[in-house]
Amino acid sequence: MRDSRARSVQYVTPTSLRSARPERVDGGRFTANLVGWVPRPLTRGSVVGNRFLVVLRECCETIGQRAEEAYDAARRGKVPNYFGLQRFGVRGAGTHAVGKAMVDGDFEGAVRLILGDSAGEQVLSGGGAPRLARGQDIERAVAREAERHPGEWVRALRAVPLKLRRLYVQAYQSFIFNRSLSLALRAGEDISAYVKGDNWAAVSEGGLLTSHARSAREDPAGRATPLIQLAGYAYRNYGSRFDGYVEEVLRAEGVSPGQFFIEAMQEASAEGGFRRPQIAIAEEFWKSEGKTAELSFALGRGQYATVLLREILKPEDPLVSGLF
Numbered sequence: 001m002r003d004s005r006a007r008s009v010q011y012v013t014p015t016s017l018r019s020a021r022p023e024r025v026d027g028g029r030f031t032a033n034l035v036g037w038v039p040r041p042l043t044r045g046s047v048v049g050n051r052f053l054v055v056l057r058e059c060c061e062t063i064g065q066r067a068e069e070a071y072d073a074a075r076r077g078k079v080p081n082y083f084g085l086q087r088f089g090v091r092g093a094g095t096h097a098v099g100k101a102m103v104d105g106d107f108e109g110a111v112r113l114i115l116g117d118s119a120g121e122q123v124l125s126g127g128g129a130p131r132l133a134r135g136q137d138i139e140r141a142v143a144r145e146a147e148r149h150p151g152e153w154v155r156a157l158r159a160v161p162l163k164l165r166r167l168y169v170q171a172y173q174s175f176i177f178n179r180s181l182s183l184a185l186r187a188g189e190d191i192s193a194y195v196k197g198d199n200w201a202a203v204s205e206g207g208l209l210t211s212h213a214r215s216a217r218e219d220p221a222g223r224a225t226p227l228i229q230l231a232g233y234a235y236r237n238y239g240s241r242f243d244g245y246v247e248e249v250l251r252a253e254g255v256s257p258g259q260f261f262i263e264a265m266q267e268a269s270a271e272g273g274f275r276r277p278q279i280a281i282a283e284e285f286w287k288s289e290g291k292t293a294e295l296s297f298a299l300g301r302g303q304y305a306t307v308l309l310r311e312i313l314k315p316e317d318p319l320v321s322g323l324f
Contacts, residue, residue, distance in 0.1 A: 011035070011042055012032070012042065013038060013041040013042045015041050021034065022034070044301075047301045048204075048206070048208050048209050048300075048301065049208040049209070049280075049282070049298045049299055049300045049301055049303075050298065050299055050301070050303075050305075051283065051296070051297070051298045052295075052296065052297055052298070052299070052305045053294070053295070053296045054294070054295045054296075054305065054309065055292070055293070055294050055295075056292065056293045056294075056295065056309075056313070057291070057292050058291055058292075059288075059291045059292065059293055059313075060291065061290065061291060063288050063291070063293040063312075064286060064287075064288035064293060066312050066313070066314075067286040067288070067293060067295055067312050068286065070308060070311045070312040071281065071284045071286070071297070073311070074278075074279050074280075074281040074284070074308065074311075075281060075284075076192055077191065077192025077193065077225075077278040077279075077280075078191070078192055078278065079278060079279040079281075079307070079308060079311050080181055080182075080185060080191065080277065080278065080279070080307075081181070081275065081276055081277055081278050081279045081280075081303055081307070082178050082181065082304070082307050083174035083175075083177060083178055083304065083307075084304030084305075084306040084307050085306065085318055086304075086306065087171055087174045087304075088171055088174070088175065089171075094171070095167060095168050095171035095172075096168075096171040096172045096174065096175040097113050097172075098110050098113045098114055098168040098171075099168035099169040099170070099171050099172030099173075099175075100172045100175075100253070100255070101113060102157070102165075102168060102169055102172075102262060102265065102268060103169060103172060103255055103259045103260055103262065104254075104255065104259065105259075105262070105263075105264065107153035107154050107156075107157055107264065107265075108153045110153070110157055110168075111142060111146055111153050111156050111157060114138065114139060114142050114157075114160070115139055115142060115143055115146075116139070138159075138160055138161075138164065141159040141160070142156050142157070142159045142160060144159070145158075145159040154264050154265055157265065158265070162267060162268070165265070165267075165268040166267075166268050166270070168268070169260065169262070169268050169269070169270045170270060172231075173230045173231050173232065173260075173270055173272070174230075176230075176231045176246065176249050176250065176253065177228060177230055177231070177246075177275060179249045179252075180228060180242065180245040180246045180248075180249050181228060181245075181277055183245040183248060183249065184228070184241075184242055184245045184277070187245070189241060189242070191226065191277040191278045192278055193226070194220060194224040194225060194226050195226065195241060196219070197216050197239060197240060197241065198216060198226040198227065198240050198241065198242070199213055199214065199215065199216050199226070199227045199229070199238055199240050199242075199274060200213075200214050200216075200218075200220055200224040200225060200226055200227055201213055201214060201224065201225055201227055201274070201276065202214070202220060202221075202222060202223065202224055203222075203223045203224060203225050203280075206282055207280050207281075207282055207300075208280050208282055208298065208299070208300040208301070209300065209301075210225060210276060210300070213227055213273070213274040215238065216238045216239060216240050217238075225276045225277075225278070225280075226240075226242070226276070226277060227240075227242075227274040227275065227276055227277070228242045228245075228246065228274065228275055228276075228277050229242070229243065229246055229272060229273070229274055230270075230272045230273045230274065230275055231246060231249075231250060231255075231257060231260060231270075231272055232257060232260045232270045232271045232272020232273065233257055233258055233259075233260040233261035233269060233270070233271060233272065234257075234271045234272045235257035235260075235272045236257075242277070257272070260272065275302070276300070279299060279300070279303055279307065279308060280299065280300035280303065281297055281298065281299060281308070282297070282298045282299075283296065283297060283298040284296070284297040284298075285297070295309075295312070306318075
């Protein structure tokens with residue numbers, strides 16, 4: 001679940017009671033140590049947040065000041081909780097574009113986007129499956145299915161693993177969320193604090209964990225964060241100050257919430273949900289020497305370290321800087 005170039009530490013729970021119980025397992029690219037026992041397996045819902053340690057090299061000499069300013073903004077709830085660039089992919093048209101085509105019911109268009117211009121045209125014109133580069137296993141599977149069953153676009157898309165098909169639609173939800181959040185910021189909305197009428201969630205003592213979403217009709221008893229809806233077939237306008245921005249983006253995109261229930265591919269449908277509009281940070285620390293800085297921090301579940309790093313670095317080209 002972490003960046004493929006990172007060194008990560010994670011907790012995992014084997015579930016077989018009949019398996020061996022070694023104190024240590026060396027798996028080549030990973031090492032696992034037995035640290036204890038839990039009454040039930042860990043799930044994504046068990047995660048409160050993620051800790052990061054990042055080393056920045058060849059930075060400007062003011063990197064320490066930049067880090068402190070970004071940390072301070074995050075503490076005050078002023079850093080937008082965007083979905084990071086890696087959510088949308090760095091090759092081809094982008095995962096969100098495929099998701100939009102699926103939501104629009106344009107399954108041929110989704111196949112073309114997955115395959116790319118030249119490969120897609122070759123398959124769709126009857127020229128056979130194209131030669132694809134190593135690592136393009138998904139594209140190869142889609143191309144073969146499209147070649148074997150011309151015009152059966154849903155069938156070709158089902159050559160993509162279900163988890164990835166769902167990710168396409170979720171990436172489009174993320175795209176709509178990012179645009180909605182940008183509109184809210186441009187309009188001067190304060191994303192750091194609950195305002196009466198917001199959908200909201202209670203915030204834990206550490207600040208990283210939130211409760212389930214609560215209705216705009218209920219008033220919070222303690223510390224709360226506002227929430228922005230994720231587009232989906234269960235979306236409804238609660239009268240929150242953020243709902244108008246979501247609907248403005250949906251109109252601009254030419255889609256309705258109901259379209260996220262994909263009749264021809266129901267397994268990839270997206271119900272929607274809520275997301276806090278600001279990054280939640282804890283355990284933040286930095287030190288720098290010359291043009292090198294070491295940053296450490298913890299972020300809430302589902303939040304992107306690259307978004308905070310972008311706030312610190314403010315690069316002209318985030319992709320060149322590795323923020324994907």
